[in-house]
Amino acid sequence: MLEELVETKNRFDVINSEGMACVDRINSSLYTGAVEYLTKNRFCWVEVPTLTKITGACENVNTLYAVDHFGVEAYLAQTGQLYLEAKIPSHKKVWTVITSSRAEEEVDGRHLNQFTLIEFEHAGGFESLLSHIENLIKSMIKKALKNNEEDFHFLKVDVDRLSLYLKKFNRITYTEAIEILGPEFGTKWGDDLKSKQELFLVDALGGRPLFITHYPKEIKFFNMRVNDEDERIVNSADLIMPFSGESVGSAERENNYERLVKRLLDSPMYRILKERGKSIDDFADYLNLVKKNPILHSGCGIGFNRVSQSVLQSKDIRAVTNYPINRENIY
Secondary structure: OHHHHHHOOOHHHHOOOHHHHHHHHHHHHHHHHHHHHHHHOOOEEOOOOOEEOHHHOOOOHHHOEEEEEOOEEEEEOOOOHHHHHOOHHHHOEEEEEEEEEOOOOOOOOOOOOEEEEEEEEEOOOHHHHHHHHHHHHHHHHHHHHHHOHHHHHHOOOOHHHHHHHHOOOEEEEHHHHHHHHOHHHOOOOOOOOOHHHHHHHHHHOOOOOEEEEOOEHHHOOOOEOEOOOOOOEEOEEEEEEOOOEEEEEEEEEOOOHHHHHHHHHHOHHHHHHHHOOOOHHHHHHHHHHHHHOOOOEEEEEEEHHHHHHHHOOOOOHHHHOOOOOEOOEOO
C-alpha cells in the first residue's frame, strides 16, 4: 500500500488517494502528540527565522541553499537551534517547528531536500534531554494509536510491532556501537555511522528505538559540549528508529565561552566557511550570548518525516510525505 504512494508518477494523483488521507490523519495525530507533550511540560513555543545568516546551518554547510537577500548572501535555514538557544535565559524551555532545507543530492528513500523539523532546547543536562526525547516520541505514537486504528489497518501497518516503541528505548555509546559492528563492517572509531549500520544495530538489539550516545567531537557540530571525562567525545545522542534510521539529533550545548570559541575555530565547518570569506564575526551574536549567559542547556531536532516513516513502517520517506522534494522533484 505505502509503496504505491511512491511508485505513482503524478504526485497530484497521490495526495487525495485514500492511502495518503490515512497518512495525513496519522501524521496529524503524531504532530498533536508532540505539541501536547511540549505544552504539558511547559515548553514555550517561539518563532525563529528560516532565512538566516550562516548560523542557520547544521554540520554540513555544503548542503545550504544560498539566496540573494537584497545583495547580501543569506541561506534557507537547516535548523533554528542557535535562535532557540538565545531564548533560554528568558524561558528555560523553548520549542519551535521549521521547514528544514538541505541541498542534498541523494534521491532515495531516506533523504528530502525539505522536511518538517521539531526542535526544542531546555536549561537541563544530558539525561533530562534523553528523557524528554523518549517521552515526546512516545506521546506522538500513543496519540496515533489512540486516534487512528482504522487508518493503520487500511495501510496494513503492524500495530503490534509499535508496542516495542512504547518500551524503554535501547541505549549504547558510539564506542559500543563500533564494537558491536565489528571488523566486517569496515568501520573504525572516528567514522560516521552509515544508515545500514544504524539499522543493523537497531535490529541486533531487539527492534526498539535506539539511542547512540557520545560521538567523536570531530564529526559533530561545534557547540556540542565536550565530555568532562573524555575530551575525544561530546555529550550527544542520535535516536535511531526502525525503518527510517537517524530521526533525532541531540546534545548538550557548550556553555564555556573560551572552549566554544576554540571548538568553532578548530571545526571542519569553520575551515570551509573561512574559504568562502566568512569569519568568526558571523557568529559574534551567538558567542556573546553564551558569554553573558553561560547556562548549561541541551536540545534536539526531531525529523518529523522520519518519525512518521518509522511509525508507518515504510522503507521510503516519500510514502509518508505529501510533496517529497528532492533533486528530481519540485512541485
